[in-house]
Amino acid sequence: MTALPDNSLPWAGGLAFRPLADGDIDGWLALVERIAAAENAHWHETRSELATSFEDSVNPSAENTLAGFDADGVHRAYASVSKNPGAAVGYAFGGVDPQWQRRGIGAGMLFWQEDRLRARFASEGLPPGMVRSYTQEVNPAHTGLFAGAGYLPVRYFSEMARPLSGAPAVAVPSGIVLSLFTQALAEPVRLAHNEAFADHWGSEPRSVQQWGFLLKSENFRAAWSAVALDTRTGEVAGYQLSMYDPERFAKEGRQEGYTEILGVRRAWRGRGIASALLSDAMARYRAAGMEHACLDVDTENPTGALGLYEGMGYRPVRRTVAWEKHLGG
Known part of the structure; x- marks a missing residue:
C-alpha cells in the first residue's frame, strides 16, 4: 500500500474510515467477537473495556482510534493506540473482520498507528520510541503482519x-x-x-x-x-x-x-x-x-x-x- 500523508486515514479494501464514537460500541463489540471466534482466541475485550476508550482522558478516542466500515455501515476493522505521558513505549491494538482480511486493511491501519504514535512522541518533545503490540503465539495473520512490518518478538507470556x-x-x-x-x-x-x-x-x-x-x-x-x-x-x-x-x-x-x-x-x-x-x-x-x-x-x-x-x-x-x-x- 502506498504511504499516506501525515494525519490522513487509511484507504484499503473498500472501507471508509473514521474515529470511533460512543454509538459504535455494539458494532465494535460484535466485530471483536467475530475476530476472536475465527482465531479461537482465549480472550477478547469486554464491553466495559471497549467503553473505556471513550472515557480515557490520556488517549482521547477522537484522535487515537480508527474504525473501518463497509458500504452497508457494518464495522469491519478497528485500530487504537495508547501512550502514557513521558513513556518511551506506545501501544497498538486492532483487528480486521475475518471476511475482510488479506486486502491490505491490517497493513494500512498499522501504518496509521505508527504514524499516530510518532506524532504523540513529537507532541511531548520526545524522539520516536517503541511501538508494542501483543498476539497469540499461534496466530498466522497477526504474526505475518508484524513480521512483515519489521516487528520483532521480544517477550513471551504463558x-x-x-x-x-x-x-x-x-x-x-x-x-x-x-x-x-x-x-x-x-x-x-x-x-x-x-x-x-x-x-x-x-x-x-x-x-x-x-x-x-x-x-x-x-x-x-x-x-x-x-x-x-x-x-x-x-x-x-x-x-x-x-x-x-x-x-x-x-x-x-x-x-x-x-x-x-x-x-x-x-x-x-x-x-x-x-x-x-x-x-x-x-x-x-x-x-x-x-x-x-x-x-x-x-x-x-x-x-x-x-x-x-x-x-x-x-x-x-x-x-x-x-x-x-x-x-x-
Missing part, C-alpha cells in the same frame, strides 16, 4: 492453569492478615501495585483513572480478591485481584477463576505472601463453583513468579507474544 481439586492450602505468614478487597482499599492497592510492578518488564504506573477502568470491568470479582495487610503497620503488603469470564466455559469446557493481578511489595517479598494469596484465591474460586484456577505470567519475570506458579501446580496452556518496533526506523 497462560497457566491448574485444577482446583487438590489445591494446596498455604498458611498466611506471621504478621500478615488477608482481607477481602473493598473499595476502601482500592487506592492503597493501586499505590502498592505501582510500587510492586516497578521492576517488571513492560509495566507502567497506573493512574487513578486507569485503575478505575480495571475495577469497573464486568468480569472483576471483588469477592474473589484479597489484600495482604501488615498487622503492625496496616500497610498493603500484597494483593490479588480476580476475574471471571462467563464465556470461558464455552471456549475451554471448564469454569475458571482468573488471577488478573498478583503482587507483593519488595519489603515483604520472600515471606510466602504470594503463595498464601494464591491459595486463598483458589479456595474462593472453589467455593464459587469453579473447577480451575488460571493466570498469566511473564516467562522472564524478575521475581521468579514462573517457578512460584509451577510450584503451586499451575501448568502452561498457551503463550502470548509481545512484539516491538522502533519508530525511528
Whole structure:
C-alpha cells in the first residue's frame, strides 16, 4: 500500500474510515467477537473495556482510534493506540473482520498507528520510541503482519492453569492478615501495585483513572480478591485481584477463576505472601463453583513468579507474544 500523508486515514479494501464514537460500541463489540471466534482466541475485550476508550482522558478516542466500515455501515476493522505521558513505549491494538482480511486493511491501519504514535512522541518533545503490540503465539495473520512490518518478538507470556481439586492450602505468614478487597482499599492497592510492578518488564504506573477502568470491568470479582495487610503497620503488603469470564466455559469446557493481578511489595517479598494469596484465591474460586484456577505470567519475570506458579501446580496452556518496533526506523 502506498504511504499516506501525515494525519490522513487509511484507504484499503473498500472501507471508509473514521474515529470511533460512543454509538459504535455494539458494532465494535460484535466485530471483536467475530475476530476472536475465527482465531479461537482465549480472550477478547469486554464491553466495559471497549467503553473505556471513550472515557480515557490520556488517549482521547477522537484522535487515537480508527474504525473501518463497509458500504452497508457494518464495522469491519478497528485500530487504537495508547501512550502514557513521558513513556518511551506506545501501544497498538486492532483487528480486521475475518471476511475482510488479506486486502491490505491490517497493513494500512498499522501504518496509521505508527504514524499516530510518532506524532504523540513529537507532541511531548520526545524522539520516536517503541511501538508494542501483543498476539497469540499461534496466530498466522497477526504474526505475518508484524513480521512483515519489521516487528520483532521480544517477550513471551504463558497462560497457566491448574485444577482446583487438590489445591494446596498455604498458611498466611506471621504478621500478615488477608482481607477481602473493598473499595476502601482500592487506592492503597493501586499505590502498592505501582510500587510492586516497578521492576517488571513492560509495566507502567497506573493512574487513578486507569485503575478505575480495571475495577469497573464486568468480569472483576471483588469477592474473589484479597489484600495482604501488615498487622503492625496496616500497610498493603500484597494483593490479588480476580476475574471471571462467563464465556470461558464455552471456549475451554471448564469454569475458571482468573488471577488478573498478583503482587507483593519488595519489603515483604520472600515471606510466602504470594503463595498464601494464591491459595486463598483458589479456595474462593472453589467455593464459587469453579473447577480451575488460571493466570498469566511473564516467562522472564524478575521475581521468579514462573517457578512460584509451577510450584503451586499451575501448568502452561498457551503463550502470548509481545512484539516491538522502533519508530525511528
